Amino acid sequence: MTDLLRLEAVTAGYGYGAAAIENVALSLPRGSSLAVLGRNGVGKTSLLATIMGLTQMASGKITFDGGEIGGIDTYERARLGLGYVPQEREIFPSLTVEENLSVARVDRGKWNIESVFELFPRLAERRQNFGNHLSGGEQQMLAVGRALVSNPALLILDEPFEGLAPVIVDQLVEALKRIRKESDMTFILVEHHVDLALSLTVQALILDRGQVVWNGKSNDLAGNKSVLSSLVGIS
Ligand SMILES: Nc1ncnc2c1ncn2[C@@H]1O[C@H](COP(=O)(O)OP(=O)(O)OP(=O)(O)O)[C@@H](O)[C@H]1O
Numbered sequence: 727m728t729d730l731l732r733l734e735a736v737t738a739g740y741g742y743g744a745a746a747i748e749n750v751a752l753s754l755p756r757g758s759s760l761a762v763l764g765r766n767g768v769g770k771t772s773l774l775a776t777i778m779g780l781t782q783m784a785s786g787k788i789t790f791d792g793g794e795i796g797g798i799d800t801y802e803r804a805r806l807g808l809g810y811v812p813q814e815r816e817i818f819p820s821l822t823v824e825e826n827l828s829v830a831r832v833d834r835g836k837w838n839i840e841s842v843f844e845l846f847p848r849l850a851e852r853r854q855n856f857g858n859h860l861s862g863g864e865q866q867m868l869a870v871g872r873a874l875v876s877n878p879a880l881l882i883l884d885e886p887f888e889g890l891a892p893v894i895v896d897q898l899v900e901a902l903k904r905i906r907k908e909s910d911m912t913f914i915l916v917e918h919h920v921d922l923a924l925s926l927t928v929q930a931l932i933l934d935r936g937q938v939v940w941n942g943k944s945n946d947l948a949g950n951k952s953v954l955s956s957l958v959g960i961s
Contacts, residue, residue, distance in 0.1 A: 729789070730756040730880055730912050731777070736786030736796075738776040745784060746772035748936040754912060754929065756879070761923040761944055762916045763958050764933035770916040771813060773933065774882050777914075778810050779803050791879065805832075809878025813885050813916075815869040819858035823849055826857055826868055827875050835877030836909055842871035845901050863894035870901065881905070881913040887922065895922075902926060920960050924948040932957045 731754040739745040747769045754760050762770050775781045777788065779800040788796040795803055804810070818826050827839045843850035846867040852860060860868065866886055873881055886902075887895045899922065905911055917923035924930060924944040932940040932953070939957055940947070947953060954960040 728756055728792075729753045730758075730791060731914075732787075732789040733777070734787040734789075736776060736783065736788060738772065738781040738783040738786075740772075741782045744936075746781065746936055747776060747933070750776075750786070750933075750936075750938055752931060752938070752941070754880075754914070756912055757910050758912055758929055759906070759927040760914045761927040761930040762914060762933065763920060763923060763930060763947075765959050768933040769936040770933055771884055772936070774810070774884050774914065774916060777803075777882060778808060804876060804878075807877075807879035809873035809876050809881045811869045811873045811881070811883045811886060813888070815865050817857040817860070817865050817868055817872075819856060821857055822854050823857070823860070823864075823868055824853045826872055830872045831875040832877055837874040837877050839875060842874055845874075845904060846871060846897075848897075863890050863897075866890060866894070866898065867901070870898070874905065879912060881911050883913060884916045885918065886915070887917060887919060895919075899926070920954065920958055921948070 733750055733752045736750045737745045737748050750773060762773060764770055772781055776783060783796055787794060790806060827842060848864055849867050849871060852864055886898060915923055915927060924947060927944045930944045930947045931938050934957060940953055
């Protein structure tokens with residue numbers, strides 16, 4: 727498998743203070759999946775934001791689909807096939823569900839408004855609701871759907887299950903499994919539910935104070951209680 731995404735010695739931050747991520751290397755083959763784990767404030771969101779071009783990169787190299795993207799704008803990265811579901815969801819409140827999907831749509835693959843409605847029937851029922859008239863779970867489905875309709879090669883999800891009822895988490899997990907199965911999409915997942923994150927991914931890395939302190943297979947990490955307890959804080 728060729729690498730869809732590669733980071734080499736990437737250091738980045740917010741323009742002042744210490745770097746939020748430091749000397750980070752990772753390689754993600756096309757069709758694979760990566761869980762990014764670690765305690766609060768270790769730089770997980772900053773790593774995703776750096777891949778999307780939302781931090782200031784001090785040094786290093788980011789390659790996506792064979793081309794260097796470290797110096798290009800976020801919208802260009804999206805155009806190249808990076809789909810981002812940020813922690814804050816960032817739904818447009820004054821647009822309807824359908825309009826939120828429609829503004830993000832790029833016709834280059836199997837995902838469109840109708841296939842997203844088929845994946846999330848709840849969104850189909852709410853298609854005329856405004857973004858600010860949705861439950862947290864519906865907003866999260868819409869945030870995932872909005873990334874999907876751009877038909878990304880890489881889907882980046884920042885804590886997609888946070889604060890959601892277990893029944894909604896189950897629906898989103900099933901949807902993610904379907905997305906993988908039906909479109910062989912590569913994805914990166916930041917998630918505090920460690921067992922869930924490891925069960926959904928092939929690869930995992932752990933960050934501590936902005937640096938990669940463990941990198942390997944999700945299966946191996948799931949069975950490594952001492953690493954999980956010392957580096958992620960799971961007892
Ligand atoms: N927009 C920002 N401006 C300045 N500093 C920031 C910003 N976002 C994060 N930071 C800092 O960068 C460091 C890493 O934060 P980050 O949010 O990436 O960690 P995290 O592992 O995602 O945390 P959590 O698990 O709590 O979401 C922290 O010191 C944080 O204060």
